[in-house]
Amino acid sequence: MKSVEPYPYRYVLGVDLGTTNSAVAYVDLADEDRAIRFFEVPQLVAPGEIAPQPVLPSFLYLPGPYDLPPGSTALPWAPRRTYAVGTFAREQGAGVPGRLVASAKSWLSHAGVDRTAPILPWGAPREVPQVSPVEAATRYLRHLREAWNYAVAEGREGHLFEEQLVILTVPASFDEVARELTIAAARQAGLPRVILLEEPLAAFYAWLARHEDACLEGLADGQLILVCDVGGGTTDFSIIGVRAGEKGLRFDRLAVGDHLLLGGDNMDHTLARHAETLMTGRPGRLDARRWHQLVHVCRQAKEQLLGDPDAHPSVDVTLVGEAGKLIGGTLRATLTREDADRLLLDGFFPEVAADAAPEAARRAGLTELGLPYEHDPAITRHLAAFWQRFAAYLRDETGRDAVFPDHVLFNGGALTPAPLRDRLRRILGGWFEAEAGAGWQPHELENPYPHLAVAAGAAYYGKVRLGEGVRVGSGSPRAFYVEVTGHEGEGLRAVCLAPRGMEEDATIRLDAPGFVARTNQPVAFQLYSSSTRLGDRPGDVVTLDPDEVTVLPPIRTVLRYGKKGTVTEIPVRLSVHLTAVGTLELWCHAEETDHRWRLLFDVRQEVDPADAGAGMAETLDEALVERAVRHLHEAFEGDADPAPLRRRLEEALDLPREEWPLPLLRKLADVLLELPRDRSPQHEARWLNLLGYLLRPGFGDPVDEWRMRSVWKLWLEGPAFPDRPQSRFEWWVFWRRVAGGLTATRQEQIYHEVRPYLQPKVRTGKEHRFIPRRMEARERM
Numbered sequence: 099m100k101s102v103e104p105y106p107y108r109y110v111l112g113v114d115l116g117t118t119n120s121a122v123a124y125v126d127l128a129d130e131d132r133a134i135r136f137f138e139v140p141q142l143v144a145p146g147e148i149a150p151q152p153v154l155p156s157f158l159y160l161p162g163p164y165d166l167p168p169g170s171t172a173l174p175w176a177p178r179r180t181y182a183v184g185t186f187a188r189e190q191g192a193g194v195p196g197r198l199v200a201s202a203k204s205w206l207s208h209a210g211v212d213r214t215a216p217i218l219p220w221g222a223p224r225e226v227p228q229v230s231p232v233e234a235a236t237r238y239l240r241h242l243r244e245a246w247n248y249a250v251a252e253g254r255e256g257h258l259f260e261e262q263l264v265i266l267t268v269p270a271s272f273d274e275v276a277r278e279l280t281i282a283a284a285r286q287a288g289l290p291r292v293i294l295l296e297e298p299l300a301a302f303y304a305w306l307a308r309h310e311d312a313c314l315e316g317l318a319d320g321q322l323i324l325v326c327d328v329g330g331g332t333t334d335f336s337i338i339g340v341r342a343g344e345k346g347l348r349f350d351r352l353a354v355g356d357h358l359l360l361g362g363d364n365m366d367h368t369l370a371r372h373a374e375t376l377m378t379g380r381p382g383r384l385d386a387r388r389w390h391q392l393v394h395v396c397r398q399a400k401e402q403l404l405g406d407p408d409a410h411p412s413v414d415v416t417l418v419g420e421a422g423k424l425i426g427g428t429l430r431a432t433l434t435r436e437d438a439d440r441l442l443l444d445g446f447f448p449e450v451a452a453d454a455a456p457e458a459a460r461r462a463g464l465t466e467l468g469l470p471y472e473h474d475p476a477i478t479r480h481l482a483a484f485w486q487r488f489a490a491y492l493r494d495e496t497g498r499d500a501v502f503p504d505h506v507l508f509n510g511g512a513l514t515p516a517p518l519r520d521r522l523r524r525i526l527g528g529w530f531e532a533e534a535g536a537g538w539q540p541h542e543l544e545n546p547y548p549h550l551a552v553a554a555g556a557a558y559y560g561k562v563r564l565g566e567g568v569r570v571g572s573g574s575p576r577a578f579y580v581e582v583t584g585h586e587g588e589g590l591r592a593v594c595l596a597p598r599g600m601e602e603d604a605t606i607r608l609d610a611p612g613f614v615a616r617t618n619q620p621v622a623f624q625l626y627s628s629s630t631r632l633g634d635r636p637g638d639v640v641t642l643d644p645d646e647v648t649v650l651p652p653i654r655t656v657l658r659y660g661k662k663g664t665v666t667e668i669p670v671r672l673s674v675h676l677t678a679v680g681t682l683e684l685w686c687h688a689e690e691t692d693h694r695w696r697l698l699f700d701v702r703q704e705v706d707p708a709d710a711g712a713g714m715a716e717t718l719d720e721a722l723v724e725r726a727v728r729h730l731h732e733a734f735e736g737d738a739d740p741a742p743l744r745r746r747l748e749e750a751l752d753l754p755r756e757e758w759p760l761p762l763l764r765k766l767a768d769v770l771l772e773l774p775r776d777r778s779p780q781h782e783a784r785w786l787n788l789l790g791y792l793l794r795p796g797f798g799d800p801v802d803e804w805r806m807r808s809v810w811k812l813w814l815e816g817p818a819f820p821d822r823p824q825s826r827f828e829w830w831v832f833w834r835r836v837a838g839g840l841t842a843t844r845q846e847q848i849y850h851e852v853r854p855y856l857q858p859k860v861r862t863g864k865e866h867r868f869i870p871r872r873m874e875a876r877e878r879m
Contacts, residue, residue: 109262110564112300112556113242113292115280117203117361118330118511119153120238122246123553124262125561132566134307134557136550140245141184145170150249151185153549154242158199158234159187160219160227165194175248178843183241195390196222202234204331204359204469206283207269207276209651211468214279220468232283233803239266239287260289263563265556270296270327270334270575271357273627274682275651275699281681286804293563294680298325298336299351299570300555301509305543306568307558314347316541317505320496322352324503324540326481326522329510331469333358333477335484337503338570339495349568352495353488354575354629356648358480360472362397362512365442368475369433370396372441373415376431388417388429396433403438404515411435447478447521452529454482478525485529487630500533502526507543514548573599574676577631579642581624582613590642592626594634595684596674606636607673607687615670615686617659623697625650625684636674653697657686658718661752685720693719698761718751718762725750727769733784734773740784755791764799767792771808776818783828786817790832796839806839813848 112123112134122137138150146169159182161171171182182190191198199218206213208231216228229237243259251257266289268280277294284292295303302325309315317323319342327334335355341348370393371381378384384392395415402410417429456474474480485503492501503526508519519542527539545551562569579592596606615621626647634640659666669689676682684697695718729746732738738746748754751762767789775785796806813833819825837845 107261107263108256110557110560111246111259111262111264112553112558112560113239113264113266114297114300114550114553114556115203115235115238115266115268116153116156116329116552117201117332117363118156119549120156120242121153121550121553122242123550123557125557127564132561134554136553137246137250139184139242140174140249141241142171142173142182142186143184144186146172147186148174154184154238154245155188156183156200156202156238157188157191158183158202158218158229158237159191159194160197160199160229161190162194162197162225165197166190173244175244180843181237183237192391192394193387195219195386197226198390199229199234201331201363201469202231202238205231206235206279207272207332207357207359208469209273209275209649210470213275232279232286235280235283236286236803239284239289243288263560264289264292265295265300265560265563266292267295267297267300267552267556269332269357270298270336270354271332271629273357273648273650274578277681278699281679282801285801288804288807292679293560295556295559296334296336296351296354296572296575297329297552298327298334298354298509299338299572300552300559301325301327301545302336302338302349302507302570303555303558303562304551305507305545305555306570307554310568317347319347320498321504322492322496322501323349323505323507323543324485324526325507325509326513327509328361328477328512330362330512331359333360333480333510335481337488337492339492348571350571351573351575352492353484355480355484356629358472358477359469360475360477360480361510364471364475365400365446365512366393366397368441368445369400369438372437373399373431373433377417377429384417391417399433400438400442401515403433403435404442404517443517443521446475447518447525448476449525449528450476450478450482452482453486454479456480456483478522481522482529491632500530502530502534503540505543506540507545509545509548509551511549573601574682576627576629576648577634578674578682579626579628579634579640579647580672581626582611582639588641590644590647592640592642593672594636594638594640595625595672596636596676596682597634598629598632600674600676602676602680603678605673605675608637608671610637611639612689613670613672614667615657617657617666617668618663619665620654620656623653623684625653625699651699653684653699655695655697657695658753659688659693692721694721695719718753718759722751723762723765726766730766730769730773734770734775734777734781740781743784743788760799763792764801764805767805771805779819779822779825782818783822783824786825786828786832790828790835793839794835796836802839806836809836810840810844813844 108127110125110127114121122139123134124137125132125134136152138152139154140148140150141154143149143151145166161181171179173179187198196219202218205218211217213231216230218229218231218234219226222228246259251259266280266284268277280294281292302323317340319340321340323338323340325336325338336351337353339350339352341350373392373396374384375381392415399413399415402413412432412434414430414432456476456479458473489501493499506523506526513519523539523542531538558567561567574596575598577598578595580595581590581592593608593611595608600606626642627650628647630646659668671687671689673685673687674682675685686695686697688694726747729743729750733740733743744755751758770785770789770792775782793805793809796802817825817829833848
């Protein structure tokens with residue numbers, strides 16, 4: 099197979115950013131056998147105690163000022179770290195749930211909230227400093243990167259985590275916004291480029307990695323493989339087809355299910371509600387802290403009851419008493435195997451018919467902590483509906499009159515207990531007994547390490563991108579549509595932008611139908627996706643059934659056009675690009691000029707129509723932006739004078755800088771951060787002045803925290819020309835503009851360094867590395 103990636107890496111890293119646990123697998127490309135290995139992640143396991151663990155629990159604990167002794171959250175590579183992730187975070191948070199962030203990955207897919215806003219822990223007391231779902235994911239990824247760099251890369255050139263080929267997994271059902279936010283979290287964590295891979299595909303790649311040398315015995319042309327992935331917070335279904343190729347068997351991902359916010363966490367909560375009723379007489383009587391403790395012990399009880407029923411016919415669960423509480427004594431309950439069968443097997447994996455459909459009228463399986471879990475917790479009903487939806491398509495693709503899953507691959511921690519897998523195989527056998535024969539059940543493709551399979555498969559996929567191994571054909575699992583105005587009574591009319599199966603790194607430009615866009619005033623594009631519509635081609639005008647599409651966040655923008663800024667209607671064309679990293683880009687092109695605009699999703703929860711134009715980001719012609727970027731390079735790398743740079747940028751963009759939108763400001767800032775500032779005092783002064791303006795106030799964009807970490811290196815370096823008053827003046831202007839984005843610790847560090855030179859009573863005799871003893875008046879302002 100031809101290599102997709104260049105080969106400047108020492109390692110391939112597969113990262114499973116899980117709802118409950120995260121893991122890293124790797125391949126050392128210098129090893130002859132190219133074996134997949136697992137990185138044991140150094141992490142806090144107790145206050146101030148570090149130990150390597152097979153996984154990093156995906157929990158974030160935000161301590162209060164008196165929760166823990168000083169230094170409890172310190173790490174060898176981050177001694178001033180003020181939060182904890184991993185094992186200790188999970189254990190400590192069980193006792194103080196108001197400060198624990200859990201299920202951040204589920205929140206990333208929650209379109210009903212602003213996923214970039216500080217909302218977690220959900221419902222936390224006012225004194226708890228909340229973080230966004232993106233920031234929580236960032237902290238898990240940052241820990242993985244820093245832990246690897248500490249344990250593996252320290253002192254070894256070319257071994258840094260961020261220098262490797264990194265494959266990051268996401269649920270197959272993640273929509274485009276959730277994928278974009280995952281990429282943003284990776285960037286904030288110091289990973290400038292990652293490639294996304296769907297988790298069910300990763301699980302299958304892990305199976306391929308174990309069986310590639312066995313010539314894939316047992317598989318045959320035309321067969322179907324069902325991947326059933328039930329993790330802590332989500333359930334994913336995928337179907338992979340087996341085909342005969344020129345060099346043996348090949349594989350194609352044929353179908354992907356819709357997003358199901360349903361998994362092992364729901365089972366734990368269901369068992370805990372039952373235990374709470376046994377303990378207190380009715381559900382809902384425990385406070386939040388004891389409830390979370392009970393969920394934790396019920397998770398362990400579930401694993402015992404379903405893991406080995408002979409060894410554990412029953413399990414005692416205990417909550418230690420608390421003085422001064424209404425329900426404060428020590429509470430005990432006994433959970434039996436019969437309880438587990440009734441609540442978990444019958445509740446989440448009931449015996450249902452092949453034509454069953456999810457029940458929309460009831461809400462079970464618990465809706466906890468603001469997350470919109472599925473109304474119907476029966477995973478088997480969702481599976482039946484999934485198979486029915488694609489049955490006709492599978493017949494066309496395989497040429498088989500009777501389609502059923504010849505093989506099934508189970509993945510996810512929730513399916514570790516054998517009774518759950520046995521129940522699912524028995525149900526599948528019953529559905530297709532007429533077609534496959536009496537007593538038939540699908541063959542199970544073994545998965546000995548379900549908690550590590552996704553990471554292992556991601557690492558194997560990295561090898562595939564380098565030209566080794568067996569590739570699974572995939573493409574986009576969804577088709578995309580943009581709504582257009584129709585006649586009354588026509589239903590939901592839309593134009594197909596991209597079909598299912600669109601290949602990676604491909605671009606589709608719609609030549610028909612033509613669109614008319616209104617420029618220089620707020621406009622909105624409503625997009626939809628569908629994993630079930632088949633046969634739609636780019637440009638087709640179709641009527642969508644609301645039940646077969648997912649509503650994506652709208653694109654709200656102002657298309658800047660012309661120097662006068664008057665409202666103008668112009669003919670445009672749309673194009674779609676599926677990037678090499680697995681995200682979708684939508685572009686708008688003017689037909690009569692060279693103008694083009696990239697359209698970005700609005701990830702805010704809701705916008706009142708009356709306020710739709712307020713704070714709306716403008717979308718500039720990409721050619722103008724590229725012209726501005728060239729001016730930056732010419733000023734700091736070429737021969738252009740930096741002094742008139744501001745005027746040249748305003749002319750290039752055809753917009754005064756007071757009207758530059760946030761995406762433009764940050765794009766130019768990212769370019770400037772990569773350019774040298776130390777060519778001359780004049781270059782440094784202009785560089786600092788412009789960068790401060792582009793980054794102010796230091797927050798407001800999902801990637802600003804990552805930018806501020808890059809900016810902090812400037813403080814550690816100091817001005818390049820500290821003896822030049824203009825350089826020093828622009829230095830202080832820069833820090834005033836961006837200080838709001840610094841952490842409290844770094845703000846305090848600046849304060850303590852500067853204070854002796856501002857306040858006579860605390861003057862010091864020590865020389866500062868760049869602050870003069872006598873600061874000019876304008877520097878002190």
